[in-house]
Structures are given as C-alpha cells and as structure tokens.
Amino acid sequence: MRPREPVESGQRDLFRARLDQIIALDHALVRLARTIDWSFLERSFGAVYTDAAGRPPLPTRLMAGLAILKHMHDLSDEALCERWVENPYFQFFCGEEFFQHELTFERSSLTRWRQRMGEERLATLVQESLTVAVKTGAAKPADFTRVIIDTTVQEKAITFPTDAKLMHTARQRLVRLAKKAGVDLRQSYARVGTHALIAHQRYAHAK
Numbered sequence: 233m234r235p236r237e238p239v240e241s242g243q244r245d246l247f248r249a250r251l252d253q254i255i256a257l258d259h260a261l262v263r264l265a266r267t268i269d270w271s272f273l274e275r276s277f278g279a280v281y282t283d284a285a286g287r288p289p290l291p292t293r294l295m296a297g298l299a300i301l302k303h304m305h306d307l308s309d310e311a312l313c314e315r316w317v318e319n320p321y322f323q324f325f326c327g328e329e330f331f332q333h334e335l336t337f338e339r340s341s342l343t344r345w346r347q348r349m350g351e352e353r354l355a356t357l358v359q360e361s362l363t364v365a366v367k368t369g370a371a372k373p374a375d376f377t378r379v380i381i382d383t384t385v386q387e388k389a390i391t392f393p394t395d396a397k398l399m400h401t402a403r404q405r406l407v408r409l410a411k412k413a414g415v416d417l418r419q420s421y422a423r424v425g426t427h428a429l430i431a432h433q434r435y436a437h438a439k
Contacts (some may be wrong), residue, residue, distance in 0.1 A: 248330040251320050261321040267364050270296075270327075276356045277349060290337050295345045297326035299357060302342075309342045396432040400425055 255262065274292045301322055302312050313335055316322045320331055328336075346354065366373060407420045 250329060251324040251331055252329075254331065255320050255324060259321055261325045264364065265297075265325045267367055268360060269363070273356065273360060277353060290341055290345070291327060293327035294337065295341070296357060298342060299346070299354070300361070301325065309339055312342070313339050396429055400429045 270293050273296045277292045277296065298312060298316070301307070301316075302309070305312075305315075307315065316326070317333070317335060323332055403421060403425050407417065407422070410417050
C-alpha cells in the first residue's frame with residue numbers, strides 16, 4: 233500500500249498549538265522546508281510501494297525529512313528521535329502541523345525505510361539537496377564540476393619506506409650523482425648494498 237501523504241489543512245486546534253505560530257518563519261529549516269520539492273520526493277519514493285491492501289506506510293515527507301535531518305546534523309537514529317520530540321523546527325520540517333509530544337513513528341521504522349528505498353532511491357535526496365542549494369544561493373552549479381576525493385586510506389602500489397630501503401636508495405642516487413659529476417669512487421658498494429638489503433629483509437621477516 234502506498235503512503236498517505238498529509239495535506240496541510242490550516243485548521244486550528246483548541247488543545248494543540250500550530251507549529252507555524254510558535255516558530256520563527258525565517259528560520260533556516262523553515263525556509264529549507266518550503267524550498268524542497270516534496271512532491272518530487274513523494275513520486276520518487278512512492279514508486280517503491282504497490283497498491284496492495286495492508287497497513288499504509290509512514291508519509292514520505294516524514295521519512296525523507298528525518299533522513300535529511302539525520303545527515304545534516306550527523307545524528308544517530310536514537311539521537312534523531314530524541315531531538316525530534318523536543319524540537320518544533322524538526323517537526324515542522326517533517327510535515328507536522330501541530331506540536332507532537334511523542335514520536336509518531338517507531339525508531340526501527342528509520343532502518344526499515346532506508347533498507348526498502350535502497351541506495352539508488354536515497355541518492356534522490358542528494359539530488360534534491362543540490363537543487364535546493366542552487367536555488368537558495370548556497371552553492372553554484374560551477375561548484376559541482378570539480379570532485380575532491382580523499383585517497384588517504386586507499387591501497388597504493390608502493391612499498392613501505394623502511395630505513396634500509398631509504399639508505400639503499402640514497403646510496404644508489406649518490407653513486408649516480410658522483411658519476412655524473414666526474415667523481416671517481418674507490419667502491420660503489422652496489423653488490424654489498426644489495427646483499428645487505430636482502431639480508432635485512434630476510435631478518436625482518438624472520439622476526
């Protein structure tokens with residue numbers, strides 16, 4: 233069954249306060265919520281569900297909003313749920329009209345929703361975030377033409393620079409420089425240095 237997407241009613245409740253009456257409408261999350269194309273996300277994520285009978289899933293606005301807030305503030309699912317209950321801006325961003333004093337969803341629903349959507353669907357959130365960033369002036373299209381990749385932990389086809397290897401390389405370069413400068417050397421230690429390096433490596437492996 234497809235999610236039942238909430239529609240803003242604008243109605244008042246005698247016993248509950250409307251969020252748009254207790255928050256600052258120029259807050260960053262409020263402006264971001266009004267800029268994001270939620271209908272685009274609803275169509276994209278809604279395609280995962282079928283029209284079969286069953287319990288209706290949680291609204292896309294709620295789950296997508298939670299996913300955005302989670303990555304925006306680098307929160308765990310537990311911390312996200314705690315802040316959602318106490319933060320009216322979080323609730324407004326996720327489509328609530330009235331302040332909720334309790335969670336309207338289960339924490340495990342976050343994990344199940346991410347698993348159901350998959351990486352390809354969740355990439356839509358990144359696409360929409362970039363679109364909003366351009367619309368609000370937070371970024372320019374030219375900022376996305378260059379990609380910076382950190383390869384610090386990537387495996388590289390190089391050997392570890394041990395002291396023995398560095399000394400052997402230094403000896404080879406000094407010999408080449410001496411020959412280039414016309415300096416006669418009594419001994420280049422080419423064979424001795426190579427045998428010493430091999431012996432050192434065997435000793436290191438034996439340890």
